[in-house]
Amino acid sequence: MRMKKHALLSAISAAALIVASCGGDGSADVEIQVPDIPMHQEMGEFEGELNIVNWSGFVEPAWTDKFTADTGCKVNPRVAGTSDEMVTLMRTGQYDIVSASGDAALRLIVGGDVQPLNIELIPNFSDDIAEGMKGNVYDTVNGKPYGVPIGRGANLLQYNDTVTGGAPESWDVVWELDSPYKGKITAYDAPIYIADAAVYLMYHKPELNIKNPYALDKDQLAAAIDLLKQQNQIIGEYWSDPVAQITSFVGGNTVVGTSWEVLRKFAAQDNLKTTLPKEGSTGWFDSWLVSSSTPNINCAYAWMDYTSRPEVNGAIAVNFGMAPANTAFCKSSEEAQAHCDTFFAEDEEFFKQVWPWTTPIETCVDGRKDVMCTSFQDWTNAWATVKG
């Protein structure tokens, strides 16, 4: 039901904002082939351990100790650096649960590596979860939820204010050959960055008819790749390692480029600022996904419920530097409200301009039926041709 309503909503907003992206979802009525895996029916005894693949900062003793005391499930975290590494780790079958971003989630779902969830067993997955994080196509397939939202963040344009003298209005400073910051531009180093090129093209080349940056047919992908190749001529550095990105901005090698709010905070320089340009942007929306072969299913459900509590979800969000999924956290204190405001946690208008990372698949997630869209493998191969 929620899906349908959402789809309708997105159709209306898409019609209203002809060029500006709608974000939040893009599910339309997309039917995706997934392996049939049964979901957990009722809670049983706790198994005593839980093996987690997670982003750095998601699993800390500050909140796992209480969880272990409550349930007896011992938490073994394994930090992964990229979405691709997360997928690889989950495929080993040695982990029970993963904090996947949307670009990893759909791959795991379609690959049969994770199982659909029984939301009734997760009471904290409630109305307080931010509207924009529910029912998105990256973790809700054919109406079945596979993920429990953790938090989200946008890929913002970070700039060195001393050099730029004000916020750039457009992403053109990182894409166009006549950029005044040529040679001092940074871009995210992963195939999913193709979507950022697509977002820019949606605004500036409406004739390409891109409706969703993750649903690109062959021609649209080729156009995005051309744009990325153009960018390659003016780029200073690609980043995948956050530390390298921070030192690059602080050291003056980079003036403008993709960043996360949390990286700006870590850089701790007054002249480094972030902005959301007029074209909108992409973002990462993270959820817990449970392995289809987990022997620790009850611990996994207990963990998802525990981390959906406002205070725990908030602690993770504050520690990592992102908008918490459970907005009830924002009301809990003044500090919490300040955090939520910094990261736009309750600002659905902001996140409407942000397209959540979604694995591109052959089924067009924008609802087109007459063409085949390019898959993530196509993106990976195309990405390999971008960097000279």
Place this chain on the structure above:
Amino acid sequence: MTDTTTNSQPRSVRRSRPVSSYLLRRPKLRLLALLALPMTWIIGVYIFSLFLLLITAFWNVDPFTSLVSPGFNLENFSLVLTNPSYIATSVRTLLIALTVTLVCIMFAVPLGIFMAKIARPWLRNTLAVAITLPLWAGYLVKIIAMRLVFTEEGFFNWAMSPIGVRGPGFSVPIVILTLTYLWFPYMALPVYTAIRQIPPNLFDASSDMGAKGFTTVWRVVIPLIVPAMIAGSVFTFSLSLGDYLAARFTGGATQMIGSIIAANINLNPPVAAAYSMVPITFVVIYLMVARRTGSLERM
């Protein structure tokens, strides 16, 4: 035990060494026992794991899930050989590795001559320590150190600003510099040792026949240390060829062979495996050329 027994004991023990005398009569078994451990290591661990990796170069990858499944196709190789960006990266990496080797030789020879023939013992020892000292620091630490030195607002630009010189920013020259810094000891040490081993009377003879210092270096020293230079270059060349962190942290947008392998190892392991054949081929060719010069025998 009495004294007499202890006195006669050693001889009788020596005579009855069952293992030794058993092996003495069986030369093949002796050889096997000698080689068992190194062969288990080379074949069982080294070659076998490499083989397991390389075989996946022929395998398929699921277009959506990136799952690898056994099979046989040559598409990964054709991708490696036709993708312009991959070809450019192979050539670039080869040139970087060769340049690093040349720069190492250019630094190592004068330094080696100075240390072996001119420097006083205390200075020689100090220099030897200075050359090997970087080997003690972590590899990643050294790369990050180079990154910090050459950032826009880093040490290099700060130190050079009075004379108006600015560094090139992160690019291929800085990668070459970083790799030279990393692998220099592997070239400097064999070259220095080789120069030390040149008999002093060869220098006397050269000078008696009227050769000046430079001529002596060029006609006597260099030909004698070629094997050492090639031995060192095997290290500097192949280590540079396989490196990717130097490019990642000090190369800006520079890609090397390792960068592409690292980028594919999660997304498309078969392509990574196919592409790793490229540096292997380069090294094999290099070793064959080195062997032709006859210097590998004298290593």
